Amino acid sequence: MRLWNWINKLASPPHFFRMAGTLTPWFLWPATALILVGAFGGLVLAPPDYMQGEGFRMIYFHVPSAYLSMMVYVIMAVSAAVGLIWRIKLAHAVAASAAPIGASFTVLALVTGMLWGKPMWGAYWVWDARLTSELVLLFLYIGYMTLRSAFDDTSKADRASGVLAVVGVVNIPIIHFSVVWWNTLHQGPTISKMDNPSITADMLWPLLTMILGYTLFFVAILAIRVRGEVLTREVRSRWVGEMLRESIDDKRVE
């Protein structure tokens, strides 16, 4: 009962707006610190790989972006499903706000993957199962955003794009398991085998630090975007009107 009350309170737009505004710096600054520490650890402290040499250091930027490209899609699909099933407007706002961030991380994962592919495989691009399914993920993000922008009515846009987000989530296990199901040029799982990771501790800690840093960074960016989306959707509600009227003089919205 207490949990249900908490969820109800969290789904309330004014409460979420204030809470997200307060929490954003608490995610943003630790994220920046973790990314700096992880980058130093990966680029300077980690030993070179016995096969890939110094070039392997690209994983410290490629892997977090690839991981986020998938995680953001899952968050988008779950939010869209919650919005469709329980008609929670805030859930649609989260899904709509997550899409451009997820698309940017997917582009980053693809481009950094190409930069890794050239020295390791001798080609920027191969039609390998992992690369192709990641490219399909980018098309899903673009399709989601395009579909949203095709509607003037927000609730229709929420419903149509929500269905696409939910259907498209089937691509996530395909991306993740593509290196297991098919014989791919892309290397197999490295850190997801937590009982026996194929990477030593002095290479692993900067990678985990970077992944945590990227994740916190995503949460901070998402919070900023959702606040804007909430304002747009709640423009006719009293709390938004009062807050904006009060802020016209001091030029600040906290």
Place this chain on the structure above:
Amino acid sequence: MDEFFDMGGNGVFVWNTVGLSIAILVLNLVAARRAFRNTVDRLRADIKRNTDRSTRQ
């Protein structure tokens, strides 16, 4: 130092990866903040316009 930047002959790939990643992270932050600021300014302008109109009437 040159050895560090050369990255065993892979410097161009490694440093482009680092640069692109930083650029995308910074762009994400700037774009999110700008979008939020633009929304607030647009809504504020709407409210001010409506208030001025109702005052004149």
